[in-house]
Amino acid sequence: MPDAAARPPLPPGSTIGILGCGQLGRMLALAAARLGFRTHVYCPETGPAFDVASASTRAAFDDAAALDAFARAVDTVTYEFENVSVATVRHLARNVPVRPSARALEVAQDRLAEKEFIAGLAIPVAPFHAVDGPEDLAAGMVRLAGPAILKTRRLGYDGKGQVSLEPGGDSAAAWSALGAEPCVLESRIAFACELSALIVRGLDGAIAAYHCPRNTHESGILRRSVVPSGLPETDLAEAREIAGRIAAALDYVGVLAVEMFHLGPGAPDGARLIVNEIAPRVHNSGHWTIEACGVSQFENHMRAIAGWPLGTTARHSDAEMVNLIGREALDWQRLAGEPGLCLHLYGKHHARAGRKMGHVTRLFPKTAKP
């Protein structure tokens, strides 16, 4: 347990460093400003977060001199994406606190390490098999004995770096398609729906949880998150408990998202959830917290890494969040005029296919259902 008393909270006016400059970094910087913090964004290329940060550094993640100058300029560091190099974080951590720690990154960056870590906490994951070559893949298909997904161990997101496999399918082709690099083979889960647990853990180990949204993906990209999920409260409580257990095991600080499959009401009580993956950061499925909660996931992440008390995660409204992907954001004029719609645009210049350009949130009066 960290000795929180030895680490006083960062006072307003302190500077939060953010690694990465996408929309998550942008919304983190906006939330930090609300609490009176300055922000300093570090990224090899420019992006949405540069426009709202108090300061910025454009340099490579392995530029030691630039990292050292960045560490001197900030009071603590966080990151907006899980593929920042562990070496970068360890380098910074010699001179400035980095929250969440490198340990969370190590686990989240490697799908095999992630599965082993979560399974090691006695939390259900899909059956999996390490694949370092075509022979492993063939053996894994026999062992898992059903439809499976082959995923690269590293650098996968938004459905990238994965391919589906049927029993008897061309496993050599799948192996080649992913670049013949280390992979993990997972059983494909016949889930009823997807949900995510969004929790925040403070520097003192306190944990607060948002309502778990029900998520819908299209082409591997999140399309929609809805609260309330309509799932039984016992399952939602279990989802939050699982996320809390993972966070505690990592001595995690900040917002942690745990993506899960729900197996449907037919599965046995207490065995309806399977963890798919974790994201050691604020998460797309929590964007509705900006409007539907007094304190958003972005502000609570900032509170946690600054050593502040956590803010309320209570939800005052029901909500639906829908991503604007690629050219959908070009329709901003119509969206801006849709009654009651809360529109968010990320300031990206090119509406490339599959690129998250913004999102919209609709609020509804809160219902009693979980």
Place this chain on the structure above:
Amino acid sequence: MPDAAARPPLPPGSTIGILGCGQLGRMLALAAARLGFRTHVYCPETGPAFDVASASTRAAFDDAAALDAFARAVDTVTYEFENVSVATVRHLARNVPVRPSARALEVAQDRLAEKEFIAGLAIPVAPFHAVDGPEDLAAGMVRLAGPAILKTRRLGYDGKGQVSLEPGGDSAAAWSALGAEPCVLESRIAFACELSALIVRGLDGAIAAYHCPRNTHESGILRRSVVPSGLPETDLAEAREIAGRIAAALDYVGVLAVEMFHLGPGAPDGARLIVNEIAPRVHNSGHWTIEACGVSQFENHMRAIAGWPLGTTARHSDAEMVNLIGREALDWQRLAGEPGLCLHLYGKHHARAGRKMGHVTRLFPKTAKP
């Protein structure tokens, strides 16, 4: 009526110029970012808005070269305070749209012009008397025949530039205390409570209104705003209608705040409201809209000046906003830990007495009362 069709909405990625760099500019910049706009702050000194703007100019408001460069760098200009010089706005307006227009500033900057303008719309104001010298003041005291307030015509805010006068009091001393400059003498109204109408008017003339908060001042500075106000719906509708009439008469674009006195239930129906003053900008009494509405006053101001459709002004929760003044903000650690409290700090470095350092908002489930 403006020809909105000839002025297409500013696309996301456009740059909004903001004159002034206080907390209102800061919250305007944060709201602009949410819609994908860039911001460029122009101010003679640094301040809270610099930390979140995409670009900034530190130059005097009468620096023609700096103003011209600013006009070239932005797509439209707005302001966060009503004491920006009309000459500055007229200079900029030759090259770039400025919204709200210089006309609104002219009226709001001069308490006499303001009173005459509003009275000219057949809207009740306190009885007033122009004072250009001690003789005018003596005559005014006789004419108003009761307790009065002497106010400088220009540059008054947060209770500055005014002094109370009783019949038979030392009017020469009052005149000297305000610097022997042009003033207006107003009857002191025995009001039951203060409220403000917060409306937004689009480039096409469309008007949307927030719920009118009930306001409490201390030492001339806003302390607290509460919604719902608890005032009769007929009076609230009249308050909104009055604000709309003022906005239309000014061909106003953006958020307009109209501060009013409510004379209490004993006053005759339709004659319970007296306009105190207008603020041609987002207003402290509307800060609760950040949490309690889907679209805040700051975002709606940005939507209006960008020529966008107005966003919803509907309130999903009841709310109470309390300002943090001077050293109260030093208590941030306790405030951050108060359950359910939404904390805003403006990033100001020195907690001077009377300075607005931040605010807190509490949300409550929405009640049916107006």
